[in-house]
Amino acid sequence: MAAAAAVAVGVMTAGTALAPSTAAAAPRPDTVQQGLNALVRDDGLPAALASVQGRDGRTRTYTTGVGDVTTRAKVPVDGQVRIGSNTKTFTAVVVLQLVGEGKIGLDEPVESYLPGLVRGDGIDGRHTTVRQLLQHTSGLPDYEGYLDEPSLQHRYFEPRDLLDIAFQHKADFAPGASFKYSSTNYVLAGLVVQKVTGRPIAEQIDQRIIKPLGLRHTYYPAQGDRTIREAHPQGYRKDAADGHLIDFTELDPSAGGAAGQMISTNSDVNQFFTALLGGRLLQPAQLAQMRTTVPIGDSGAAYGLGLISRPLSCGGVYWGHGGDIPGYETRGGATDDGRAVNIAVTTVPPDAAGSEHVENVVDTALCR
DSSP, X not given: OOTTSSOXXXXXXXXXXXXXXXXXXXXXXXXXXXXXXXXXHHHOOSEEEEEEEOTTXXXXXXXXXXXXXXXXXXXXXTOOXXXXXXXXXXXXXXXXXXXXXXXXXXXXXXXXXXXXXXXXXXXXXXXXXXXXXXXXXXXXXXXXXXXXXXXXXXXXOOHHHHHHHHTTSOOSSSTTSOOXXXXXXXXXXXXXXXXXXXXXXXXXXXXXXXXXXXXXXXXXOOTTOOSOOSSOOOOEEEOTTTOOEEEOOSOOGGGTGGGTOOEEOHHHHHHHHHHHHTTSSSOHHHXXXXXXXXXXXXXXXXXXXXXXXXXXXXXXXXXXXXXEXXXXXXXXXXXXXSOEEEEEESXXXXXXXXXXXXXXHHHHHHHO
Protein backbone atom coordinates (compact mmCIF):
# COMPACT_ATOMS: atom_id res chain seq x y z
CA MET A 1 0.00 0.00 0.00
CA ALA A 2 1.36 3.46 -0.88
CA ALA A 3 1.84 5.23 2.43
CA ALA A 4 1.32 8.68 0.96
CA ALA A 5 -1.88 7.88 -0.95
CA ALA A 6 -4.10 9.42 1.70
CA VAL A 7 -2.50 11.80 4.19
CA ALA A 8 -4.15 12.92 7.38
CA VAL A 9 -2.50 16.10 8.61
CA GLY A 10 -2.84 17.45 12.11
CA VAL A 11 -1.13 19.88 14.44
CA MET A 12 -1.59 20.33 18.15
CA THR A 13 -0.14 23.20 20.11
CA ALA A 14 0.80 23.12 23.78
CA GLY A 15 1.07 26.68 25.06
CA THR A 16 -0.29 29.76 23.38
CA ALA A 17 0.42 30.55 19.77
CA LEU A 18 1.40 34.12 18.95
CA ALA A 19 -1.47 36.10 17.48
CA PRO A 20 -1.16 38.03 14.18
CA SER A 21 -0.20 41.68 14.56
CA THR A 22 -3.54 42.77 13.14
CA ALA A 23 -6.89 41.10 12.71
CA ALA A 24 -6.45 41.18 8.93
CA ALA A 25 -2.98 39.62 8.94
CA ALA A 26 -2.78 36.26 7.21
CA PRO A 27 -1.43 33.42 9.37
CA ARG A 28 2.18 32.61 8.61
CA PRO A 29 2.62 29.11 7.13
CA ASP A 30 4.06 26.73 9.68
CA THR A 31 7.32 25.63 8.08
CA VAL A 32 7.71 22.65 10.43
CA GLN A 33 4.31 21.26 9.48
CA GLN A 34 5.10 21.84 5.82
CA GLY A 35 8.39 19.97 6.20
CA LEU A 36 6.74 17.01 7.90
CA ASN A 37 4.01 16.89 5.26
CA ALA A 38 6.70 16.71 2.57
CA LEU A 39 8.34 13.72 4.29
CA VAL A 40 5.08 11.80 3.95
CA ARG A 41 4.07 13.16 0.54
CA ASP A 42 7.42 13.12 -1.25
CA ASP A 43 9.51 10.53 0.63
CA GLY A 44 6.67 8.05 1.04
CA LEU A 45 6.99 7.72 4.82
CA PRO A 46 3.83 6.46 6.58
CA ALA A 47 3.93 9.08 9.35
CA ALA A 48 6.04 11.78 10.95
CA LEU A 49 5.85 13.22 14.47
CA ALA A 50 7.68 16.16 15.98
CA SER A 51 8.07 18.04 19.23
CA VAL A 52 9.53 21.56 19.05
CA GLN A 53 10.58 23.44 22.19
CA GLY A 54 11.28 27.16 21.94
CA ARG A 55 13.64 29.32 23.99
CA ASP A 56 10.67 30.22 26.19
CA GLY A 57 10.13 26.57 27.08
CA ARG A 58 6.83 26.30 25.21
CA THR A 59 6.36 23.16 23.16
CA ARG A 60 4.51 22.50 19.92
CA THR A 61 3.77 18.94 18.86
CA TYR A 62 3.02 17.91 15.29
CA THR A 63 1.78 14.85 13.42
CA THR A 64 1.21 13.97 9.80
CA GLY A 65 0.42 10.82 7.86
CA VAL A 66 -1.31 7.77 9.30
CA GLY A 67 -0.52 5.81 12.42
CA ASP A 68 -1.53 2.52 10.80
CA VAL A 69 -1.45 2.02 7.04
CA THR A 70 -4.10 -0.71 7.22
CA THR A 71 -6.71 0.94 9.44
CA ARG A 72 -5.74 4.55 8.53
CA ALA A 73 -5.82 5.38 12.25
CA LYS A 74 -4.59 8.81 13.30
CA VAL A 75 -1.03 9.31 14.47
CA PRO A 76 -0.98 9.58 18.28
CA VAL A 77 0.19 13.03 19.34
CA ASP A 78 3.68 12.67 20.88
CA GLY A 79 3.35 8.90 20.63
CA GLN A 80 6.01 6.51 21.83
CA VAL A 81 8.59 5.27 19.31
CA ARG A 82 11.75 3.20 19.36
CA ILE A 83 14.58 5.75 19.58
CA GLY A 84 17.42 3.52 18.38
CA SER A 85 20.87 5.00 18.80
CA ASN A 86 19.72 7.89 20.96
CA THR A 87 20.19 5.12 23.54
CA LYS A 88 23.94 5.64 23.10
CA THR A 89 23.72 9.08 24.71
CA PHE A 90 21.93 7.64 27.74
CA THR A 91 24.60 4.95 28.05
CA ALA A 92 27.38 7.52 27.68
CA VAL A 93 25.86 9.69 30.41
CA VAL A 94 25.87 6.76 32.84
CA VAL A 95 29.51 5.98 32.00
CA LEU A 96 30.48 9.63 32.51
CA GLN A 97 28.61 9.82 35.80
CA LEU A 98 30.68 6.85 36.95
CA VAL A 99 33.81 8.65 35.71
CA GLY A 100 32.81 11.60 37.89
CA GLU A 101 32.41 9.23 40.82
CA GLY A 102 35.91 7.85 40.29
CA LYS A 103 34.66 4.37 39.36
CA ILE A 104 35.65 4.42 35.67
CA GLY A 105 38.66 6.02 34.01
CA LEU A 106 38.06 7.42 30.53
CA ASP A 107 41.60 6.61 29.47
CA GLU A 108 41.75 3.25 31.19
CA PRO A 109 41.88 0.21 28.91
CA VAL A 110 38.69 -1.78 28.52
CA GLU A 111 40.74 -4.74 29.75
CA SER A 112 40.68 -3.22 33.25
CA TYR A 113 36.93 -3.82 33.44
CA LEU A 114 36.34 -6.72 31.04
CA PRO A 115 39.53 -8.81 31.21
CA GLY A 116 40.10 -11.13 28.28
CA LEU A 117 36.84 -10.27 26.52
CA VAL A 118 38.00 -7.95 23.73
CA ARG A 119 40.16 -10.13 21.50
CA GLY A 120 40.40 -10.79 17.77
CA ASP A 121 42.26 -9.93 14.60
CA GLY A 122 43.73 -6.52 15.41
CA ILE A 123 41.37 -6.36 18.43
CA ASP A 124 42.82 -6.09 21.94
CA GLY A 125 41.10 -4.63 24.98
CA ARG A 126 44.50 -3.95 26.52
CA HIS A 127 45.04 -1.20 23.94
CA THR A 128 41.47 0.12 23.64
CA THR A 129 40.23 2.75 26.10
CA VAL A 130 36.80 3.59 27.43
CA ARG A 131 37.05 7.01 25.75
CA GLN A 132 37.66 5.32 22.39
CA LEU A 133 34.50 3.25 22.88
CA LEU A 134 32.37 6.30 23.56
CA GLN A 135 33.88 8.30 20.69
CA HIS A 136 33.91 5.52 18.07
CA THR A 137 37.67 5.73 17.66
CA SER A 138 38.31 2.16 18.83
CA GLY A 139 38.42 0.59 15.36
CA LEU A 140 36.18 -2.26 16.54
CA PRO A 141 34.07 -3.79 13.75
CA ASP A 142 30.36 -3.04 13.87
CA TYR A 143 28.28 -6.16 14.46
CA GLU A 144 25.26 -4.44 12.89
CA GLY A 145 26.84 -4.75 9.47
CA TYR A 146 26.69 -8.53 9.76
CA LEU A 147 23.07 -8.94 10.92
CA ASP A 148 20.29 -10.06 8.59
CA GLU A 149 17.74 -7.34 9.32
CA PRO A 150 14.61 -9.15 8.04
CA SER A 151 15.26 -12.05 10.44
CA LEU A 152 15.79 -9.87 13.51
CA GLN A 153 12.18 -9.08 14.42
CA HIS A 154 11.70 -11.85 16.97
CA ARG A 155 15.26 -12.96 17.69
CA TYR A 156 16.82 -12.41 21.11
CA PHE A 157 20.51 -11.58 21.53
CA GLU A 158 22.63 -11.51 24.64
CA PRO A 159 25.23 -8.69 24.55
CA ARG A 160 28.00 -11.26 24.18
CA ASP A 161 26.23 -12.78 21.19
CA LEU A 162 26.62 -9.41 19.47
CA LEU A 163 30.29 -9.22 20.45
CA ASP A 164 30.88 -12.72 19.11
CA ILE A 165 29.54 -11.56 15.73
CA ALA A 166 31.75 -8.46 15.75
CA PHE A 167 34.96 -10.13 16.87
CA GLN A 168 34.84 -12.70 14.06
CA HIS A 169 35.97 -9.81 11.84
CA LYS A 170 39.19 -7.86 11.60
CA ALA A 171 39.53 -4.48 13.30
CA ASP A 172 38.89 -1.52 11.00
CA PHE A 173 41.99 0.35 12.24
CA ALA A 174 44.28 0.63 15.26
CA PRO A 175 42.66 2.18 18.36
CA GLY A 176 42.70 5.98 18.19
CA ALA A 177 43.79 6.14 14.54
CA SER A 178 40.47 7.28 13.07
CA PHE A 179 36.70 7.57 13.56
CA LYS A 180 34.19 4.95 12.48
CA TYR A 181 30.74 4.50 13.94
CA SER A 182 30.27 1.08 15.53
CA SER A 183 27.49 -0.06 17.85
CA THR A 184 29.90 -2.68 19.19
CA ASN A 185 31.49 0.13 21.22
CA TYR A 186 28.31 0.78 23.15
CA VAL A 187 27.47 -2.85 23.80
CA LEU A 188 30.88 -2.97 25.49
CA ALA A 189 30.20 0.30 27.35
CA GLY A 190 27.01 -1.23 28.74
CA LEU A 191 28.99 -4.24 29.97
CA VAL A 192 31.58 -1.94 31.59
CA VAL A 193 28.75 -0.24 33.51
CA GLN A 194 27.38 -3.63 34.57
CA LYS A 195 30.80 -4.81 35.77
CA VAL A 196 31.54 -1.63 37.74
CA THR A 197 28.11 -1.25 39.38
CA GLY A 198 27.09 -4.89 39.63
CA ARG A 199 23.74 -3.89 38.09
CA PRO A 200 22.34 -4.00 34.54
CA ILE A 201 22.66 -0.96 32.29
CA ALA A 202 18.85 -0.75 31.98
CA GLU A 203 18.51 -0.25 35.73
CA GLN A 204 21.32 2.29 35.85
CA ILE A 205 19.74 4.36 33.05
CA ASP A 206 16.41 4.24 34.85
CA GLN A 207 17.77 5.24 38.27
CA ARG A 208 20.34 7.79 37.13
CA ILE A 209 18.49 9.51 34.26
CA ILE A 210 14.86 8.54 33.65
CA LYS A 211 13.53 8.85 37.20
CA PRO A 212 15.49 11.98 38.23
CA LEU A 213 14.33 13.82 35.08
CA GLY A 214 10.75 12.55 35.31
CA LEU A 215 10.80 11.06 31.81
CA ARG A 216 7.46 9.31 32.26
CA HIS A 217 7.26 7.92 28.73
CA THR A 218 10.83 6.64 28.44
CA TYR A 219 12.09 3.15 29.24
CA TYR A 220 14.58 0.44 28.39
CA PRO A 221 12.52 -2.63 27.40
CA ALA A 222 12.95 -5.65 29.63
CA GLN A 223 14.34 -8.91 28.31
CA GLY A 224 11.84 -10.48 25.92
CA ASP A 225 9.55 -7.41 25.74
CA ARG A 226 8.65 -6.88 22.09
CA THR A 227 5.84 -4.38 22.59
CA ILE A 228 5.54 -0.60 22.91
CA ARG A 229 3.64 0.18 26.10
CA GLU A 230 1.78 3.39 25.36
CA ALA A 231 -0.01 4.99 22.41
CA HIS A 232 2.25 4.77 19.36
CA PRO A 233 2.23 4.80 15.58
CA GLN A 234 2.98 1.51 13.89
CA GLY A 235 6.55 1.12 12.65
CA TYR A 236 7.34 -0.38 9.25
CA ARG A 237 10.21 -1.89 7.33
CA LYS A 238 10.24 -1.52 3.55
CA ASP A 239 10.76 -4.77 1.68
CA ALA A 240 13.90 -4.36 -0.42
CA ALA A 241 12.41 -6.22 -3.36
CA ASP A 242 9.11 -4.43 -3.94
CA GLY A 243 8.94 -1.60 -1.37
CA HIS A 244 6.02 -3.23 0.43
CA LEU A 245 5.64 -2.04 4.04
CA ILE A 246 6.05 -4.80 6.61
CA ASP A 247 4.78 -4.07 10.13
CA PHE A 248 7.81 -4.16 12.48
CA THR A 249 6.13 -2.51 15.48
CA GLU A 250 6.46 -5.67 17.53
CA LEU A 251 10.21 -6.21 17.70
CA ASP A 252 12.76 -7.75 20.02
CA PRO A 253 15.16 -4.79 20.38
CA SER A 254 17.99 -6.79 21.94
CA ALA A 255 20.08 -6.41 18.78
CA GLY A 256 20.35 -2.78 19.88
CA GLY A 257 21.10 -3.33 23.54
CA ALA A 258 22.96 -0.48 25.24
CA ALA A 259 23.55 0.90 21.74
CA GLY A 260 19.93 1.15 20.62
CA GLN A 261 17.20 -0.54 22.66
CA MET A 262 15.21 2.30 24.26
CA ILE A 263 11.66 3.61 23.73
CA SER A 264 10.58 7.21 24.33
CA THR A 265 8.61 10.15 22.95
CA ASN A 266 9.85 13.19 21.08
CA SER A 267 9.05 15.43 24.06
CA ASP A 268 10.90 13.22 26.53
CA VAL A 269 13.94 13.10 24.24
CA ASN A 270 13.91 16.91 24.07
CA GLN A 271 13.72 17.08 27.85
CA PHE A 272 16.68 14.69 28.14
CA PHE A 273 18.97 16.63 25.79
CA THR A 274 17.96 19.98 27.30
CA ALA A 275 18.74 18.70 30.80
CA LEU A 276 22.04 17.22 29.63
CA LEU A 277 23.25 20.45 28.01
CA GLY A 278 21.98 22.40 31.01
CA GLY A 279 24.29 20.53 33.38
CA ARG A 280 21.63 18.58 35.24
CA LEU A 281 23.11 15.14 34.56
CA LEU A 282 26.90 15.57 34.53
CA GLN A 283 29.53 17.52 36.40
CA PRO A 284 31.12 20.32 34.32
CA ALA A 285 34.34 18.37 33.74
CA GLN A 286 32.51 15.33 32.36
CA LEU A 287 30.12 17.43 30.25
CA ALA A 288 33.14 19.20 28.74
CA GLN A 289 34.66 15.82 27.87
CA MET A 290 31.38 14.73 26.31
CA ARG A 291 31.41 17.82 24.07
CA THR A 292 35.01 17.33 22.94
CA THR A 293 34.58 16.07 19.38
CA VAL A 294 36.25 14.50 16.38
CA PRO A 295 35.04 15.24 12.82
CA ILE A 296 32.57 12.90 11.12
CA GLY A 297 34.16 12.93 7.69
CA ASP A 298 33.56 16.17 5.81
CA SER A 299 29.90 16.42 6.86
CA GLY A 300 30.42 19.36 9.21
CA ALA A 301 29.12 17.19 12.06
CA ALA A 302 31.38 15.99 14.86
CA TYR A 303 31.18 13.20 17.45
CA GLY A 304 31.90 13.65 21.12
CA LEU A 305 31.31 11.00 23.79
CA GLY A 306 27.87 9.78 22.75
CA LEU A 307 26.89 13.26 21.57
CA ILE A 308 26.89 14.71 18.05
CA SER A 309 27.19 18.39 17.11
CA ARG A 310 25.67 19.47 13.80
CA PRO A 311 25.86 22.92 12.18
CA LEU A 312 22.71 25.00 11.76
CA SER A 313 21.92 26.94 8.60
CA CYS A 314 21.18 29.98 10.78
CA GLY A 315 24.55 29.76 12.56
CA GLY A 316 25.85 27.83 15.53
CA VAL A 317 25.29 24.15 16.22
CA TYR A 318 22.88 21.84 17.94
CA TRP A 319 23.75 18.80 20.03
CA GLY A 320 21.95 15.47 19.90
CA HIS A 321 22.31 12.03 18.41
CA GLY A 322 19.53 10.37 16.40
CA GLY A 323 18.76 6.74 15.81
CA ASP A 324 17.59 4.11 13.33
CA ILE A 325 16.01 0.78 14.23
CA PRO A 326 13.74 -1.26 11.96
CA GLY A 327 10.40 0.56 12.05
CA TYR A 328 11.53 4.00 13.20
CA GLU A 329 14.04 6.77 12.60
CA THR A 330 14.57 9.70 14.97
CA ARG A 331 16.56 12.89 14.46
CA GLY A 332 17.00 16.00 16.59
CA GLY A 333 18.83 17.71 19.39
CA ALA A 334 19.06 20.86 21.46
CA THR A 335 20.94 24.16 21.49
CA ASP A 336 22.71 25.82 24.38
CA ASP A 337 20.00 28.54 24.53
CA GLY A 338 17.19 26.07 25.22
CA ARG A 339 15.75 25.28 21.79
CA ALA A 340 15.07 21.60 21.19
CA VAL A 341 13.55 19.50 18.40
CA ASN A 342 13.00 15.80 17.93
CA ILE A 343 11.39 14.22 14.89
CA ALA A 344 10.36 10.60 14.42
CA VAL A 345 9.29 8.86 11.22
CA THR A 346 7.75 5.41 11.05
CA THR A 347 10.10 3.69 8.67
CA VAL A 348 13.82 4.10 8.14
CA PRO A 349 14.25 6.00 4.85
CA PRO A 350 15.77 3.71 2.22
CA ASP A 351 18.67 6.02 1.41
CA ALA A 352 20.81 8.79 2.87
CA ALA A 353 18.79 11.45 1.05
CA GLY A 354 15.66 10.51 2.98
CA SER A 355 17.43 10.81 6.31
CA GLU A 356 18.88 14.15 5.18
CA HIS A 357 15.35 15.37 4.50
CA VAL A 358 14.41 14.54 8.11
CA GLU A 359 17.49 16.42 9.37
CA ASN A 360 16.53 19.39 7.18
CA VAL A 361 13.22 19.66 9.03
CA VAL A 362 15.15 19.65 12.33
CA ASP A 363 17.20 22.55 11.01
CA THR A 364 14.04 24.37 9.90
CA ALA A 365 12.47 23.97 13.33
CA LEU A 366 15.55 25.19 15.21
CA CYS A 367 16.16 28.14 12.89
CA ARG A 368 12.65 29.50 12.36
